Amino acid sequence: MAPSSYTRLILQERPKGMINAKTFRRDEAPVSELSAGPGQVVVKMVYISLDPTQRIWMRDEPSYLPPVQIGEVMRAIGVGAVVKVGPNTNLSPGDYVTGFLGLQEYAVVPAQQVHKIDLVPGTELIDFLGPLGVSGGLTAYFGLFEVAKIKKGETIVVSTAAGSVGSLVVQFAKQAGARVVGITGDDDKARYVKNELGADIVYNYKKPSWKDQFDDQVGQADVYFENVGSDITDFMLTRLKTFGRIAVCGVISEYNVEEGQNVGIRNYIQICLRRLRVQGFIVTDYASKFPDAYKEIGSWLESGSLEREYHVVEGLENAGDSLNLLFTGENKGKLILKVAEPGGEKV
Structure with a gap:
């Protein structure tokens, strides 16, 4: 019935x-x-x-x-x-x-x-x-290729790298020939991002040694794909190359914080000193280009190259x-x- x-x-x-x-x-x-x-x-x-x-x-x-x-x-x-x-x-x-x-x-x-x-x-x-969703693959695609403008051989750092957007940014960046560094919050997710998604290096930010390891293994990056905010963003502002780029997709650490209680950026001066380009975006800004993105992401899915x-x-x-x-x-x-x-x- x-x-x-x-x-x-x-x-x-x-x-x-x-x-x-x-x-x-x-x-x-x-x-x-x-x-x-x-x-x-x-x-x-x-x-x-x-x-x-x-x-x-x-x-x-x-x-x-x-x-x-x-x-x-x-x-x-x-x-x-x-x-x-x-x-x-x-x-x-x-x-x-x-x-x-x-x-x-x-x-x-x-x-x-x-x-x-x-x-x-x-x-x-x-x-x-x-991967073909507005809040998933399309956000990752346009944030990476239109905002961050990733290039072959560059180093990109992706926060929340095991999340719905971050996991696809990792894979799209590898498709583009970039060196990919992931940041996530536990060891199981770190193994997933490295072994299944193909990131070159992955850090668990809850481990006290991760920043020292970053300095030893990465040093500086060309691009930071921002999903989280907080201490991670402050750190990355000091680890981007001169004229580095930041694509601000989201700041999930602040979504549950009441107005006036958010901490904000402490290393703001680094944007000036390093001449960084910081750009926020909303995926619908690129709606006219959705058909091209569907076609390319669809081809990666058809070939089996996307997890x-x-x-x-x-x-x-x-x-x-x-x-x-x-x-x-x-x-x-x-x-x-x-x-x-x-x-x-x-x-």
Whole structure:
């Protein structure tokens, strides 16, 4: 029997620090309300991406996207199947799409807000939240090639190198012929980044000796791919070559810190002394170039030259606790919430 209702997670309270039981409210909505108007589609969710940036969206402060309002469905990027289409759309029932679909089992969205997925050899549906995803592979790709402008033979240091973006930056940089140095937070992840992803050198920043080892083995780097902030960034500002580059993808150490309590950069003067170029970016800045990135990343997947690892959690009810894994470092690879099995897409 088809369900009479579907689940969605509503932002109930803006968290202070880690996400808790009061952050989201579980809401049941009637399936009968799921209708597609002109230019709209109804999408049944299969996978939802859990990303550090969702913690930023929960804040009531200006950002690159408006904050999620109290009482709204929590914003999230997802992959799902079209189950209903309204007039004046270029999609059909059964098409798989990705876009901002929210933490919910079904979404009614403008067809122009989603991107149709075309599976190519070597890819799976889940890959469109990983190496072919906006918050995964596309972020890594444009941060590395458009912002950092990595060149063959250069040395790049990647923080959170076992994470969803960092793990792909490591591999993309190796594809470009760079020397890759990874930084991560435990020995198992360090072995994974070196042995599976192919980094040349990897450091566990929780070991007191890592900075001395860096000086002995690396010395100075051309590029730093910034994902974390904190003491690691302060250190890297003193270990970049003159005219070095920093691509600022994120600063995860500050996402759970209340406004005014963040430490910030202590070695700021090094940007001047070393004439460093520091550039933040949002992947949608490069939306016009997405097709080229899909093509190149897809070719790497088809050839089998990319490793990807997914940390999959099942059930919307586990979204809050699972998001916290990103800030405790307990996830390995891309964190995904599985909502339904692919196939059998009916309302």
